[in-house]
Amino acid sequence: MLRSMYSGISGLKNLQTKLDVIGNNVANVNTYGFKKSRVTFSDAMNQTVSGASAATANKGGTNSKQIGLGSTIATIDTIHTQSSLQTTGRDLDLGISGDGYFVVKQGDSLSYTRAGNFYLDDNGTLVNANGLKVQAYKIDENGKRSKTIGDVAVNVNAILPAITTAKISVSGNLASDAIDGTVFSQQMKVVDEKGKEQTATIYFQKNGDDKWELFDEEPAALGDTSATKPKPFTSVNFDGNGQIVAADKTQTGQTINISSGNEDDSDTAVDESVQKVNLDFDFSNLTQVKGSTTALVNPDGNKEGKLESFNIGSSGEINVVYSNGLITTLGQLAVAKFSNASGLTKTGGNTFQESINSGTANINIAGEGRGVIASGSLEMSNVDLSEEFTEMIVAQRGFQSNSRIITTSDEILQELVNLKR
Template identity: 30%
Template structure:
């Protein structure tokens, strides 16, 4: 078979893969928190017909060197990289929040032990990370996102001090059973639950107990996870990303909003960062590349037909 046929088939496959990435980007143009992907090509294998040799000098004579002669076998996927740049905040109101900068909300489908997870063990704890802060309080008093995953952060300590400092471990944020921040029991009923720019989740108590009714109580502060290389995260669908100790995300940390950590924009959700103008331009060039490779197959087929028809 002609080498050009092999190269064209590789080119068709590579361009189809790029079109798949483009199609996924465009289909998520209105998906909150979506990060677009870029596809790059790289050369496939080569067959060396003549090796590169250096010139030789002997006494009064010399021989010139030769450059390598190689046949290429087309193209293949180089990389599929995520564009993790922040996108435009969209105001939707309600109990929602957008991270104003880098970082991710920390969630998990199943509630872990009440002892929580140490920040240094975050990548090994099976968390899901997301940029979409659509929050609500479930029937058990837990703070959950739109997919019913539990949202993790730092709770207030159950002690008698007025400051009520935050705990050290990551725990699912939950409405306490009383104003002393005890959590072992039925949660208080709250209304007007909201989150502020510093990640503090608060609500107004609704109770028959006059000592508690109308008081403001805190669930704690939402944690923001950051990674040395966020592009090393793995998409898992539904707007979530995963990390592990063996991936390429590098060092990780979880802190509360403020200081060097991004603040929250309450009532906002982050829009998709898909650039439609770029995607449609890429679609045109990808389509033309696919057509050009299909033309190579057509011409190669005609050449093979001529070869077969030489004997009549």
């Protein structure tokens, strides 16, 4: 039988595979996070009619004579190029700008995806469209990130408990060139033992070259001998370089007055009693140099707050915003990177899994050798319709050409059969 006929058959089969791949690409032109594929060919084995011969003193060398036996599929590659990001404005739509894949889990099996259209299930767990749980590093109350990844849940009914103010940090500068008797005040909000937010004012009064006294009510002018003038609850001293002396850096158990006014429904104060509270002060970041007075009083503690909203930052941090103004971080999304992303195995549902040739997943957070996360965006498919239709035309013409090889070979065989007539 003619070898050309079987070469044509191999070409038809391979070009049919190419058309199948093109068809799948076109079908997923609007699939978020989809990565297109391509087919490459190589020639099949060659039949050697005669081998090459070396040159001699009397005769030159000759090349080998080989007849090709058609083509075969060399590779079907997945092209992991970055595609454009489409803005959606939805907080749980995430795109990766750069290298990396979101990590999702079902049971004990990890999968990887570029499609970041995520959702919250009935338990508040972050999942993808198929219910696979998105993996993240958890963040504890001290802001420390866990070493292992796990599920992350957002409780939309969460309530942040009130924390009583116990410490006040004072930072900034007190002007060294201010005249004696200068008063500088800072108002602050503190939380009492009942979880209520109260108002307090701290007054700084200069009393000497390197000394400032602190009051919880407006101080009298220097030299005032009035018996009712307020007394300072503490004082701070500075050295010649404007640095606070070591003994004054931290002071514990300072008693100050705070307003405990209660308000009725008409916002009219009905009781403006004063309560005394014991607080620790940290002056380690306070200086006294020439220039402006910029002292800032920052108390800890917070009143009760209910979860109002949450968002995801460029590093994958899941930030929760409470009604009391506090923002806490629940976790940080995990992003995986591979030595050979083209070696990943497609498993459907916009997900990939490791293969023996992809390399082990290197999982960390976004931005550390990986792409950054764009919240409110989704990565589009990287299929280019103009390119796919062009490849479709090439495949179609190649298919027609290989078909012509088969029909021509058939005509030759027909002539051979007719020789017996």
